[in-house]
Amino acid sequence: MRRAWLLGVPRVRPLSWQAFLLVAVVVAISAALQGLCVALGAKLYFAAFLPSIFVVGLVAGAPAAALTALLTIPLVWWAFMPPFFKFSTLSSANADSINLFFLLAVFLIGLADLCRETMKIISRGGLKPPGESAATNPQ
Numbered sequence: 554m555r556r557a558w559l560l561g562v563p564r565v566r567p568l569s570w571q572a573f574l575l576v577a578v579v580v581a582i583s584a585a586l587q588g589l590c591v592a593l594g595a596k597l598y599f600a601a602f603l604p605s606i607f608v609v610g611l612v613a614g615a616p617a618a619a620l621t622a623l624l625t626i627p628l629v630w631w632a633f634m635p636p637f638f639k640f641s642t643l644s645s646a647n648a649d650s651i652n653l654f655f656l657l658a659v660f661l662i663g664l665a666d667l668c669r670e671t672m673k674i675i676s677r678g679g680l681k682p683p684g685e686s687a688a689t690n691p692q
Contacts, residue, residue: 610665
């Protein structure tokens with residue numbers, strides 16, 4: 554793991570075993586937190602999983618964040634949508650919840666990837682001034 558200079562956020566190489574281990578740990582923690590929210594009466598099925606997608610995308614990259622989102626959908630469908638711990642036909646409202654989660658997950662993965670690339674640029678010393686670019690023609 555390398556440490557980025559921006560806010561001390563550790564980074565993991567995408568598609569490494571550490572990234573997939575991070576996905577498993579974060580999904581398990583988010584599921585436990587979501588279970589606590591459901592026990593307290595909340596009906597927001599994906600509330601605990603949205604921040605985890607952003608964090609995984611920031612730390613481990615877009616492929617790991619996409620895997621987090623793909624693991625979350627069947628987990629929430631099975632464990633948190635009634636009837637609990639059983640796959641059943643989705644109601645229209647539940648299907649809309651999954652579609653909205655998927656849309657938000659795509660946006661969060663893109664934002665996390667953008668933030669990750671920005672941290673890389675900043676850690677290398679920032680962007681070069683316009684006069685030093687290789688794309689400019691001195692003629």
